[in-house]
Amino acid sequence: MKVNGYRADDLARVGLITRERWVMPLWMSILGVCFRALGRFLVWLVRRGLITGPALVLLLAYGKWDWPGPAALLTGAVLFVIAWWLAHPASFRRVVGARLLGQWRLMVRYRRLWRPAMIGGQLAVVHDEKQYLPLIRRVRSTRWADELRVRLLYGQTPERFALVAENLRHVFGAYRCTARELKPGVVTLRFYHRDPLEQPLGPLPIVDVPDLRRVELGRTEDAVPFLLALLGTHVLVAGASGAGKGSVLWSLIRALAPLVAHGSVELWVIDPKGGMEMTFGKPLFARYEDTDAEAMTELLEEAADRMQARTQRLKGVTRQHTPTPGDPLIVVLVDELAALTAYLSDRKLRDRIKAALSLLLSQGRAPGFLVVAAVQDPRKDVVPFRDLFPTRIALRLTEAEQVDMVLGDGARDRGALCDRIPRALPGVAYVRLDDDPDPVRVRFGYPDDDAIAETCQLYAPHFGPRPILNDEQEAA
Numbered sequence: 001m002k003v004n005g006y007r008a009d010d011l012a013r014v015g016l017i018t019r020e021r022w023v024m025p026l027w028m029s030i031l032g033v034c035f036r037a038l039g040r041f042l043v044w045l046v047r048r049g050l051i052t053g054p055a056l057v058l059l060l061a062y063g064k065w066d067w068p069g070p071a072a073l074l075t076g077a078v079l080f081v082i083a084w085w086l087a088h089p090a091s092f093r094r095v096v097g098a099r100l101l102g103q104w105r106l107m108v109r110y111r112r113l114w115r116p117a118m119i120g121g122q123l124a125v126v127h128d129e130k131q132y133l134p135l136i137r138r139v140r141s142t143r144w145a146d147e148l149r150v151r152l153l154y155g156q157t158p159e160r161f162a163l164v165a166e167n168l169r170h171v172f173g174a175y176r177c178t179a180r181e182l183k184p185g186v187v188t189l190r191f192y193h194r195d196p197l198e199q200p201l202g203p204l205p206i207v208d209v210p211d212l213r214r215v216e217l218g219r220t221e222d223a224v225p226f227l228l229a230l231l232g233t234h235v236l237v238a239g240a241s242g243a244g245k246g247s248v249l250w251s252l253i254r255a256l257a258p259l260v261a262h263g264s265v266e267l268w269v270i271d272p273k274g275g276m277e278m279t280f281g282k283p284l285f286a287r288y289e290d291t292d293a294e295a296m297t298e299l300l301e302e303a304a305d306r307m308q309a310r311t312q313r314l315k316g317v318t319r320q321h322t323p324t325p326g327d328p329l330i331v332v333l334v335d336e337l338a339a340l341t342a343y344l345s346d347r348k349l350r351d352r353i354k355a356a357l358s359l360l361l362s363q364g365r366a367p368g369f370l371v372v373a374a375v376q377d378p379r380k381d382v383v384p385f386r387d388l389f390p391t392r393i394a395l396r397l398t399e400a401e402q403v404d405m406v407l408g409d410g411a412r413d414r415g416a417l418c419d420r421i422p423r424a425l426p427g428v429a430y431v432r433l434d435d436d437p438d439p440v441r442v443r444f445g446y447p448d449d450d451a452i453a454e455t456c457q458l459y460a461p462h463f464g465p466r467p468i469l470n471d472e473q474e475a476a
């Protein structure tokens with residue numbers, strides 16, 4: 001035998017060091033193969049613990065008590081399952097239903113098409129002539145969607161999956177697919193097969209004692225209530241004409257109505273479009289302006305002054321204001337912000353408005369001043385301080401570029417397709433909350449005129465809009 005042109009016997013002479021080859025005996029190779037197969041079988045058993053665990057228990061019971069053993073166990077288990085289902089259907093669906101349905105969908109849908117889907121999406125890796133596929137670790141399903149937990153191959157990122165989410169949804173026949181990182185090396189793919197947001201919601205029921213950290217405004221794509229935290233934030237609502245901005249604002253006003261009646265929330269409302277939208281709610285509003293630009297400016301400046309006075313009062317006492325009837329959360333609500341920041345012809349008023357809004361947005365969160373603003377056109381020259389809104393809601397938008405303007409960089413790549421929301425689905429939006437980069441798809445409740453009139457009747461403070469006092473007057 002020759003190595004690099006030398007005879008093997010001469011290698012030591014030319015300075016190459018060789019090792020003696022050790023040949024593994026056949027019995028040891030066979031033992032190794034057996035151990036590996038056994039290990040794989042055990043892993044397979046553990047992964048299917050939902051089936052193999054109970055089967056093992058039944059087998060043990062049979063060994064100990066013969067047939068009566070497993071029969072008694074099965075009867076007990078069936079009774080337990082029925083009782084659980086009847087007593088706590090939600091937890092039953094989450095713990096048992098989602099797993100069983102997930103296993104079923106894995107078998108009939110995902111296993112079959114996983115390889116072609118990964119190859120088509122260029123997510124399969126070939127190394128040393130061997131093909132590797134990202135591994136499905138588990139599947140949980142509801143009647144609306146399937147959630148797949150997938151182990152990434154080395155070198156892959158969740159963004160790679162997000163980029164081909166559109167390809168994947170076509171393979172698996174879903175109307176939408178999202179990919180998000182669960183933890184390093186693991187991505188969650190969600191395939192939505194039925195859309196719970198297709199049907200309009202109508203006005204949501206009003207909670208007697210609303211929690212400002214969890215205000216219900218609509219439903220999410222997973223058919224659960226959409227809850228928004230209103231303490232310590234500002235909310236920007238963007239959408240084309242007819243996209244449903246009004247339904248977001250009215251859902252919010254209705255949800256806050258009991259606190260308005262209680263006095264722990266005050267609504268200061270500006271409708272620069274002449275009052276077509278917000279006039280109906282006047283009895284609920286502590287301050288309201290819709291035509292006079294000077295008066296709208298003064299309202300905003302007054303809010304900024306009160307905010308600064310409250311900041312001085314709370315300085316060193318607390319870091320987050322707690323709303324009470326004497327010291328309410330002040331919600332400054334502006335329908336069509338662009339009318340104040342861009343379309344107003346009087347430049348001086350525009351500058352005063354921008355100054356007051358900048359103050360409220362940059363300093364108002366901690367002392368309990370919340371700005372909620374709606375806008376049709378989210379461009380920076382129209383809404384110069386859009387980055388100061390931690391909570392952004394994007395309804396249907398006219399152009400794809402507007403999505404990232406409203407929801408932040410990369411939001412569209414992460415699945416917020418606001419420009420593709422059909423006109424037939426007003427009130428459908430993508431929401432980005434400050435602590436989560438992944439947008440949530442929701443539909444807001446739609447309070448019609450009757451619901452708004454009823455809200456005013458039930459919750460308007462009896463004393464009418466309160467005079468605005470400065471902090472010293474209020475203390476007195």
Ligand SMILES: Nc1ncnc2c1ncn2[C@@H]1O[C@H](COP(=O)(O)OP(=O)(O)OP(=O)(O)O)[C@@H](O)[C@H]1O
Binds near residue numbers: 426444446
């Ligand atoms: N959440 C919703 N669910 C069902 N239908 C809705 C919803 N929101 C709005 N709509 C329907 O869409 C219509 C337009 O909605 P809305 O007036 O709120 O849009 P907008 O974005 O405020 O438009 P504009 O900027 O022109 O005022 C409503 O009259 C209503 O019929």
